[in-house]
Amino acid sequence: MQTPILNPLPAEWPALCQRPQLPVQNLEDTVRQIFSEIQRNGDIAVKKYTYFFDNAQLENLRVPEAIVENSSTLISEALKNAMLLAKNSIEKFHSSQKETVRYIETNPGVTCWRASRAIDKVGIYIPGGTAPLFSTVLMLGIPAKLAGCRDIILCTPPDAQGNINPAILYAAQLVGINTIYSIGGIQAIGAMTFGTESVLKVDKIFGPGNQFVTAAKQAALHYGVAIDLPAxxxxxxxxxxxxxxxxxxxxxxxxxxxxxxxxxxxxxxxxxxxxxxxxxxxxxxxxxxxxxxxxxxxxxxxxxxxxxxxxxxxxxxxxxxxxxxxxxxxxxxxxxxxxxxxxxxxxxxxxxxxxxxxxxxxxxxxxxxxxxxxxxGVSLDSFVKKITFQQLTADGIRTIGPAIATMAEAEQLDAHKNAVVLRLKNATNV
Amino acid sequence: MQTPILNPLPAEWPALCQRPQLPVQNLEDTVRQIFSEIQRNGDIAVKKYTYFFDNAQLENLRVPEAIVENSSTLISEALKNAMLLAKNSIEKFHSSQKETVRYIETNPGVTCWRASRAIDKVGIYIPGGTAPLFSTVLMLGIPAKLAGCRDIILCTPPDAQGNINPAILYAAQLVGINTIYSIGGIQAIGAMTFGTESVLKVDKIFGPGNQFVTAAKQAALHYGVAIDLPAxxxxxxxxxxxxxxxxxxxxxxxxxxxxxxxxxxxxxxxxxxxxxxxxxxxxxxxxxxxxxxxxxxxxxxxxxxxxxxxxxxxxxxxxxxxxxxxxxxxxxxxxxxxxxxxxxxxxxxxxxxxxxxxxxxxxxxxxxxxxxxxxxGVSLDSFVKKITFQQLTADGIRTIGPAIATMAEAEQLDAHKNAVVLRLKNATNV
Incomplete structure (x- = not known):
């Protein structure tokens, strides 16, 4: 980068916009094998791969609540205060993303609106490694809570002693997530995709990760699970x-x-x-x-x-x-x-x-x-579905019914037309 | 369905909620081959597969504007009026989904907001077959226009004579889409994914389709194109x-x-x-x-x-x-x-x-x-990105800077900390 590129022509921009192409390992077969073992053997398979990849031998996949609670004694007051400030900011901004319901009368007697409903079960993945990414716990956990997701679980890989960094545990506790698993990588994504004896099957998986996690999240899509973003x-x-x-x-x-x-x-x-x-x-x-x-x-x-x-x-x-x-x-x-x-x-x-x-x-x-x-990017929207609703009165069906019947007929969908015609007959007698 | 199931226990619900499992043909290899030919040969490959699958020999892939304009003479006034009523309703409801920008001062001197920006280039796929699905042209074209997408193109398969049903052309014209291609199936999705001499490469593909289209849309995801929904x-x-x-x-x-x-x-x-x-x-x-x-x-x-x-x-x-x-x-x-x-x-x-x-x-x-x-489901949101913005004053960096520095240090990201510390020093001199 130390040699500036001077005034490239627009025709040269696409080449300059190229991201560095990294050698990508083909991990599909690895993911397929681990997923299939988790589907068949549940926790046993998850523990096997936790030992294989993270060198940790776990009795229980879930982090005991006492350990989670104790995390607050292991981090500095300065960090706790910083996290609290961050939490308040994130909460304030993401709260502003709540959508108020607007009832729209599109035609006389035809009212349409949409309303948000939380995704029931969400899983948050937090990578391991030397630095504890507790900030991502806040960024994903806070909107999940604001949205009202019923079940929020968190997976993060343990160190070889089976421990999780206390900053991650404290951040989880701060946002109100109590179900934390010491599971990382492909096995974490697989456990959340299929569910095991210990781990809840979720509807959507969030969070960053290495190429193993990325490949596993892509694979999870094939089993009906949604993901936050391509990596x-x-x-x-x-x-x-x-x-x-x-x-x-x-x-x-x-x-x-x-x-x-x-x-x-x-x-x-x-x-x-x-x-x-x-x-x-x-x-x-x-x-x-x-x-x-x-x-x-x-x-x-x-x-x-x-x-x-x-x-x-x-x-x-x-x-x-x-x-x-x-x-x-x-x-x-x-x-x-x-x-x-x-x-x-x-x-x-x-x-x-x-x-x-x-x-x-x-x-x-x-x-x-x-x-x-x-x-x-991820926002409150990422944790909800927006469902549309409509309510027609007899007046409503009289207003738009004939148009519906005409369009249904032109699309050669006679049963669609029939559903309107029956109501039109009835509505003219109201 | 003629024998009602009486009072099944909740434990039996998951089995009752299963969708019928249909035999799915493995089309990945077919898609890969056609995509790779389109990448290499562009229009020539698209025309080849249009002849192969739809028996239509096309000179030009794009439907001439005169043909689009002439569509209005080929459909009934009743259908035109019905489409107009539908258009007005869809426009009214989807307009209500526009988000107003809210500026949130999360902390003194820290203002955050988000604003919607249209996805530049969108492609709409409309299936062929006996019934012309012009209603889907309205459902996808109207919010694309409302969102302000710069380029909106439409692909739909021709009949063996190379013609498109006039109801589809009229609906496209009604919503303001003039770039229409007589291309269907895998070759349509491929053309919009890679771009050809005639067809624009798009950012997101919308629309229903058979198993060929579905497989092609899934494959398009691997090339950076977004899609509306899993099928x-x-x-x-x-x-x-x-x-x-x-x-x-x-x-x-x-x-x-x-x-x-x-x-x-x-x-x-x-x-x-x-x-x-x-x-x-x-x-x-x-x-x-x-x-x-x-x-x-x-x-x-x-x-x-x-x-x-x-x-x-x-x-x-x-x-x-x-x-x-x-x-x-x-x-x-x-x-x-x-x-x-x-x-x-x-x-x-x-x-x-x-x-x-x-x-x-x-x-x-x-x-x-x-x-x-x-x-x-698809809404105005499907055609925009929501970009977050933030602006901090010297006051803002004094308010949240120390917390940022503390958190960055705890995540062992010293350059992140440094970016704040430099500004904190400067801000105390303001």
Missing amino acids: GPSELLVIADTTANPEFVAADLLSQAEHGADSQVMLLSDNEEMIRAILKAITVQLKTLPRKGIIEKALASSKAIVLPTISECIAFSNSYAPEHLIIASENPEPYTDKITNAGSVFLGNYSCESAGDYASGTNHTLPTNGYARNYS | GPSELLVIADTTANPEFVAADLLSQAEHGADSQVMLLSDNEEMIRAILKAITVQLKTLPRKGIIEKALASSKAIVLPTISECIAFSNSYAPEHLIIASENPEPYTDKITNAGSVFLGNYSCESAGDYASGTNHTLPTNGYARNYS
């Missing part, structure tokens, strides 16, 4: 105008890059000097960061691009359809309306991506890999 | 209390059954006599219906069930999760709140499914096969 590496595009703060932009690009070697960051500006200042700040800041190795790999497939105007930067961004988009400018308002494809947008010099990752209130589960063209 | 045969569940009209209910069940031999209808009541009266009315009405053969096949896998109370009928219906649910009662209101899983609900004796299929205003593209548990 892909995280990404950030920054558009910096001359009023951007190069230090801030560099820090944002680095924060995205530290997610993984497959993360991608894109830097766009109408000003080459600004780009050079940002690239310089990256070099300086990078030196002190613990995840330097990962970041350098991510930066290798990242790009800095100069375009003649900020409008063209936005047009490029719409082609790229980034998961996260920062408009680094003192005056971002004029650009906002032109943004058509993005997961979440951060406006102005103080709106860092970290804010949305943790505590501003927006969700951090967002469409990656160009899916911002055709998918929305 | 399945159409279904209706009716709950009739003692105030139902047996003739009306019989007509509704028959209207659902005529969709196809794989359609399923379920009849529930707390009153065995009511069920027997409805079954008798089915026998009488069936005699005069042209699609008698199809209907009889569908009825063979359908069920009539008596349960002790209407509350239990609703509980059963929630387990079944029907695409369409009719509450056949003079007083349906008390039941409404208990309905949790259904695609679209019809309340009262005058609210026939045909109303929602054509002209009341609700959408008829709905989740089947139990997917009403975890998917919503």
